[in-house]
Structures are given as structure tokens and as C-alpha cells.
Amino acid sequence: MKRLDISAPVLSQQDLGHGILLLAILAPEIAKAALPGQFCMLHAGSPETTDPLLRRPFSIHYADGDTIFFLYRVVGKGTRLIAAMRPGDVIRILGPLGCGFSISAETKNILVGGGLGTAPLFFLARSLPREGTTIMLGAKTSGELARADAFLPHAEKVFLSTDDGSLGQHGLVTELLAGHIQRTLCTGFLPLVSACGPWPMVRAVAHLCHINGIPCQVSLEARMACGTGLCLGCAIPRSGGGYLHVCTDGPVLDAALVDWETSQ
């Protein structure tokens, strides 16, 4: 796996509202090497800054030609500095990192995203055939369903849900999934579920898949210092004992490998 650590120019920074932004960086070698589900570490602010000290992990929204895109939300000091970057500014970027999604064009694919968990799923959706792909996206409210329309050309069906009912089905995306799983199983197909989102949502998806005997891969988040397997800071409990490291074992993991009971 080829990893690069380079300084690259910001091409665009689009404010999508609700503190959500779409960042485009010109990084040809990283863009060409990137696979769906992988991530990059981005350095916030000037190279001289020590606060924030660490780079921040960002899942790759997608790569197109020489450009790599990140869909993210401003949550703290680091993301605020990255959000302040303008076209032409140079950002330090390390990637692509980690293990991405298993891509299976032969099975029916169900992609489930909650909140900004939709970010890495878009890259996966672009890599799958439209036929046989179902996408389910949920968020607290319609404004937080960032770039949901971008998914439309990449799936046979796109279902939306919001906690407040402002768009799509009123309720949780996991409720959408539960109904859909039953209908899919009735057709005799065993789908592959790929999920990303807040921990409780991903855990619920993993549980649903587990009880229905459906394979499930999850893209997980963790606090990271290095992103490259050096610090061992991003540990999550492994099923059967010990720990997995989100940066090198993941961020995409077979849901069956994760100990969901003791996790967070």
C-alpha cells in the first residue's frame, strides 16, 4: 500500500450549511491510490502551530482524477482551522491510510449512513454497480443530510430518514434498514451491508445484521494521534478479547470482529 505525506493545494471549500463543508484538495498521487473507505490525516493550520498539535483523520468522501474530496463537520479547534482554509492555501496531507470497504459487485449492497457517516459511503457507492445497490441515509434534520442528492445516480433506491421528520421517513435510519432487510431476505438474496455513522447507529446496524445472518462491514471512528499504526491510541475492543486498531485494522472492519458490548 502506497502512503504519501505531501503538501497540497486546496482547490475549493464549499460551505453546505449546518457546519458541514466539502473540501477539495489537489493531490494526484493520493487521489489515484485511494480506495473507498480509506482515510487521510490532515494538518490544521500553519506548520508552526503546536495547538492543535495532532493531525485530524478524515475519511475520503471520494477521489476523482487528481482531486480528493472530504466531507466533514466543524466539531472543534482542528476542524475549525481546516474550515478556514481557502483555495490556494497549502495543506499537509498524509494518505491514503487504513483498510477500506470490501467491494462486492455480485451481491446486493445496502449502504447505511448516519449523519456525516455518509461521507465514506459515497466513494463506495460510486464503485458499485447501480443495479442492486440500495442506499439509506439518516440524520437529525434535513439540513444535515449533506449531499444526499449526490447519491441518487449511484443506487437503484435511495431512502432517507430524519429524526425530526423534516425529510424522508420520520425516525431512525436503522428502522428503515430493519424493514428493508426483511423484504430483501424474502427475495432469497443475502445482501452485504456497509455502514458508517455515530457509534450507537453503527452498533444497531451490526446487531440487526448479526441476528439476520447478514454480512456487515462498518467504518469506524476513533481518536487518533498518528493514523499509521505507531501510537496504538485508536484501540477498540475486539470480539473474543484484545483490541483492534482503527487506523490499521480498519477503519472498515467486519462487524463480527468488534466487541460491541464493551465498546463505548
Next chain:
Amino acid sequence: MSHPRPDLSVAIGPLRLRNPILLASGTCGYGRELADLVDIGALGGIVLKGISLKPRPGNPPPRIVETPSGLLNAIGLENVGIDTFIERKLPSLREIDTCIVSNILGESVEEYGELARILDMAGGVHAIEVNISCPNVKAGGFAFGTDPAAAAEVTLAVKESTCLPVIVKLSPNVTDITAIARAVEKAGADALSLVNTLFGMAIDIRRRRPALANVFGGLSGPAIRPVALRMVWQTVRAVGIPVIGIGGIRTAGDAIEFLMAGARAVQIGTISLVNPRASTEIISGIESFMREEGFSRITDMRIDR
């Protein structure tokens, strides 16, 4: 005016390093993980992730939290154990042309001796760094590093078990680091490295609980540099053996401060996690500085006081 190429090589007891820059334990894995991002062969050496007799799973998450200009960690010395290390990690390290230092952690004096004995016979390791200062494990480590007599006992056990040069890594979480340093020197250590992380904590105010599952952790990064530098200065003036400076070094200027304080070499830790090439950038920065200021050897930079 430009001066001739300065000599960056240094001696740490019987060890000869091509330059005074080593990667610190716990920030460079077992060496290979960084090989595609940094030229390890250009470094003075690497200090590998701490190894215990048996594999250790490490602490539950969250294990890390960022603090102002610092990183608080409670990894808990997750490691593969000495047997797997020798079987699976050490062979590929033999191809790297740099000084390989293995860091060891025991839960008893006997375990430290046993680890040293095994490494001595393994081949491919050039020196042992004895961790008596990890704040994140319950048994061993810390307890040995805060008491001069216990620190000396561990040092002696390791020295008796190996012919390899022994570097003892000291904790800053003591009232007088020079008392521990002198005890370890008397017990036969070839060199000292300091400091390990500063014992600290952070609280997640939204969740109203400690930010780390382990509650306490070790603080590293630029935030601790002035404390580390002071301890290196004091220790250099208290012992006769070489001192390796560690603590928040981010730039060549930071490293030069430690060398001027009298450190024979320095270790680069947390900043490698942010910038994998920091260590090699620091090496060229030191060389430029020496050229500009007319220093021909690393030890010439020491402040005599």
C-alpha cells in the same frame, strides 16, 4: 562564511551513532511501520516499542486525548511480547542500517533480567533501554523509577544479564531526578535517557468523566519541553555517563537546546506522530546550525556550566 561539514556522530558508551537523533519508544512501532515515510537509515537510531515478557493487550479506550501543545496517552504498553518480537519483528530490522535499541518493561526485577538475557542472545539488537518510568501500567515500570534503590536493583539485574549497552529511561515524576540518576549510574548503567511522560489527566466536561479510560495518562509533546530540558540539564551535571534528552522536541532548535544542555543525543517522539519526517528534518537542521555557528562536533555545543 561556510564551514567544513560538521561531524554529527556521537558515542553513547560503547555505541556509535551517525548522528544524535533517535526515534523514541512508542512512537515508531517496531521500526518497519515507518519505513515508507521516513529514511530510517539516515537516523542515529530507533528505540522500539516497549516489550514485555508476555504479550500485553493494553488499556481500554479512550487511550489518548490531545491537550494544549501536548498529547496525553494511556496506551498501557500494548505489545506482542518478547517471543513474537524476536520471531516476527526482529528479523526484518536486521536489514536496517541504524542503531536498534530495544525498550523493555518488566513486572519484577527478575523479569527485567530475563528480558535482557533473551535480547542478548537474540542478535540484531544493539542496545537495551530499560523502561522504569511508564506511568500507565499498574505493576512494574513506574514503581521502579521513583525509588533510587529499586531503580538500581533493576539496572543491576539487567547489567548482569547482558553484554549489550544498557540505557535506563527515567521518569520525570519524582522530586529529585538526580538522586535516581546517580543510583542507576552506580548500578552500572551505560547511559540514561530522560524524560518519560509527565503524569497527568484531562476531564471530558460534557460527559463529566475523565477523558481517558485509565483516568491518568502520560503527557508528551511540546508542552513538556521546558520541564524535560531542566531535568536533562540537572542530570548531565550530576552524573558522568551520557544522557539522552527526550521531551517535546519538535524542531532542530529544540534538539539543539538539549544538546547545549549537555545531552549526548536526543529522542524524537510525539512530533513523529504528527510529521513522520520530523526526525530527518531535525538532522539537516542541526547540520545547518553547526555550519552557520562554526561547530565541528556535537559535543562542542555543550554549555559548560
